[in-house]
Structures are given as structure tokens and as C-alpha cells.
Amino acid sequence: MADFFDHLNDILFLDIETASLTEKFEDLPERIQEEWLKKERLIQSSADQNEPGDLYFDRAGIHAEFGQVVCVGVGYFQWKKKDKKLVFRSKCYADPEERELLLEFKALLEKKKWILCAHNGKEFDFPYLCRRMLVQGIALPEPLQIAGKKPWEVRHLDTMELWKFGDYKHYTRLELLASIFAVPSSKDDLDGSQVNTTFHLEKDVEKIKKYCLKDVEVTARVFLAMHPQQEELEIEIIQLEDSKKDHKD
Numbered sequence: 001m002a003d004f005f006d007h008l009n010d011i012l013f014l015d016i017e018t019a020s021l022t023e024k025f026e027d028l029p030e031r032i033q034e035e036w037l038k039k040e041r042l043i044q045s046s047a048d049q050n051e052p053g054d055l056y057f058d059r060a061g062i063h064a065e066f067g068q069v070v071c072v073g074v075g076y077f078q079w080k081k082k083d084k085k086l087v088f089r090s091k092c093y094a095d096p097e098e099r100e101l102l103l104e105f106k107a108l109l110e111k112k113k114w115i116l117c118a119h120n121g122k123e124f125d126f127p128y129l130c131r132r133m134l135v136q137g138i139a140l141p142e143p144l145q146i147a148g149k150k151p152w153e154v155r156h157l158d159t160m161e162l163w164k165f166g167d168y169k170h171y172t173r174l175e176l177l178a179s180i181f182a183v184p185s186s187k188d189d190l191d192g193s194q195v196n197t198t199f200h201l202e203k204d205v206e207k208i209k210k211y212c213l214k215d216v217e218v219t220a221r222v223f224l225a226m227h228p229q230q231e232e233l234e235i236e237i238i239q240l241e242d243s244k245k246d247h248k249d
Contacts, residue, residue: 004227004229005077007115008077008079008086009076009077009078009079010112010113010114010115011076011077011114011115011116011117011157011223012074012076012108012109012114012115012116012117013074013075013076013117013118013216013219013220013223014072014073014074014075014116014117014118014121014125014216014219015072015073015118015119015125015212015215015216015219016069016071016072016073016118016124016125016128016129016212017069017070017071017073017192017195017208017211018061018062018064018067018068018069018128018195019061019067019068019070019195019196019199019200020056020057020060020061020066020067020068020196020200021060021066021068023057023200023201024056024057025053025056026053028056028066032066033053035065035066036053036056036060036066037052037053039063039066040052040053040055040056040059043055043059057196057200058193058196061196062124064128064131064132064135065131067128067132068098068132069101069102069128069129069132070094070098070195070199070205070208071093071094071205071208071209071212072093072094072101072102072105072129072212073090073091073092073093073209073212073213074090074091074092074093074108075088075089075090075091075216075217075220076088076089076090083234084233084234085234085235085236086233086234086235086236087235087236087238088217088220088235088237088238089239089240090216090217090237090238090239090240091213091239091240092209092212092213093105093108094205094208094209098132098136099136099137099138102129102132102136102138103138106138106141109141109142109143109144110141110142113143113155114143114155115143115155115156115157116143116144116155116156117156117157117158117219117220117223118157118158118159118219119158119159119174119177119215119219119222120158120174121156121157121158122158122161123158126144126156130144143155143156157223159174159219159223159226160172160174162223162226163177163226174215174218174219174222175187177222177225178218178221178222181221181222181225183218183221184218185218189207189210189211190207190208190210190211191211195208195211217237221235
């Protein structure tokens with residue numbers, strides 16, 4: 001049990017929310033417009049009757065070349081051995097300038113030798129962050145550098161991959177895992193399909209941040225459920241509002 005909690009202290013759970021680079025397709029630079037139209041032809045079905053650019057608002061945000069990171073939620077556990085209690089501290093990095101929020105997140109990654117964990121992180125969150133950092137001229141922090149590393153040297157965990165148990169065809173939504181493990185849902189006020197509208201049209205970044213932090217907590221609780229302990233643990237949730245506040249551990 002002690003070894004598990006020693007390991008748990010080093011895991012940084014994270015989730016990102018993304019949106020299209022611009023509200024309107026027409027606002028993209030001309031060269032990027034041309035590239036999106038090529039991408040659009042690949043992702044639309046033959047039955048779609050869309051005008052060029054119609055899919056941009058709903059689909060561009062999931063592609064790092066045409067999207068942006070609007071917030072990064074993070075959280076980590078601290079084990080209070082005396083009280084037999086876990087404290088989960090979380091906060092969200094958000095800034096009107098994507099480069100600034102990515103620099104703040106990079107600074108966190110450089111404070112400690114973190115193990116990163118996200119749901120579907122290996123296929124979405126981690127590569128998306130890497131691509132947007134490079135687009136913004138930011139050198140990748142060590143935890144996101146995987147080129148040249150052996151598989152066991154890459155400190156990335158993925159709750160979806162853990163649930164696959166080697167079944168490479170098996171895709172499982174975080175909400176489904178939360179349901180079967182009786183973890184409270186993060187989808188009460190918002191879901192991923194609404195982020196672009198909430199960001200560009202409603203201008204409600206605070207709502208996105210709250211949703212993002214809920215997803216981080218759900219991911220962390222699902223991870224714990226995948227590593228059941230002999231006794232039930234109390235978990236105290238602490239959200240840090242100031243994204244510039246230092247992590248001391």
C-alpha cells in the first residue's frame with residue numbers, strides 16, 4: 001500500500017480543452033484555409049452535403065493544426081498517512097493568449113519529475129500539447145519529450161489504455177468508466193461538443209475551466225478505482241484558483 005501511494009504522489013492528472021483557432025472559417029489565414037478544405041474532404045462522408053468550410057466550427061478544434069488549447073486542468077494527490085486521507089489538489093491554466101498558458105503549464109512540468117496521466121492522453125492530450133507548444137515556439141519540457149526514448153522511459157499513463165488490457169480495438173469513454181465505478185459525472189453543465197460554442201460565442205472561459213477540472217478529478221478517481229485498496233479512503237478536494245501559485249511538492 002505504501003509503495004502505491006509513494007508512486008501516486010508523482011502522478012500529474014491532466015485534461016485539456018480545445019477550440020478552433022478562429023470563430024469563423026473565413027478568419028483563418030488563406031494558406032490555412034486551403035489546408036482545412038483538404039482536411040475537410042477527408043473527414044466528411046460521401047453523404048454530407050456541406051459547403052466548403054461548413055465543418056470548420058464543429059471539427060477544427062480536435063486537430064492541433066487548426067485548433068488551440070483554451071485551458072489545461074491538472075491535479076495531483078498528496079497522501080496524509082497519519083489521517084489515512086488523500087488530498088487532491090487541482091487547478092486550471094487559462095489565458096487569452098495560448099502561448100502564455102502553455103508556458104505556465106511548461107513551468108509546472110519542469111518543477112518535478114512528473115508521470116503524466118490523462119484519459120486517451122496518448123492519442124489526444126499529450127500529442128496535442130506537444131504540437132501546440134511547437135507552433136507557439138516553445139521547446140518541449142522533458143515529460144513531453146518522447147523522441148529517442150525507449151517505451152519504458154516515457155512517463156505517460158492513460159486510463160483508457162489501462163482499461164483496454166491489451167484489447168487494441170476497445171475504445172471506452174471516460175464517462176462510461178465513471179459510470180461503472182460510480183464516480184460522479186463531469187457532464188452536468190457542459191460536454192466536450194459544446195466547448196467551441198462556449199468559448200467563441202458565449203465567451204465563458206470560466207464555465208470551460210470548471211468542466212475541465214471536473215474531468216481531471218474524474219480521471220484521477222477512475223485511476224484510483226483501477227487500483228482498489230483494502231480499505232475505503234477519504235478524499236479531500238482542494239481547487240487552487242490562482243494558476244500562478246507555486247507547487248511546493
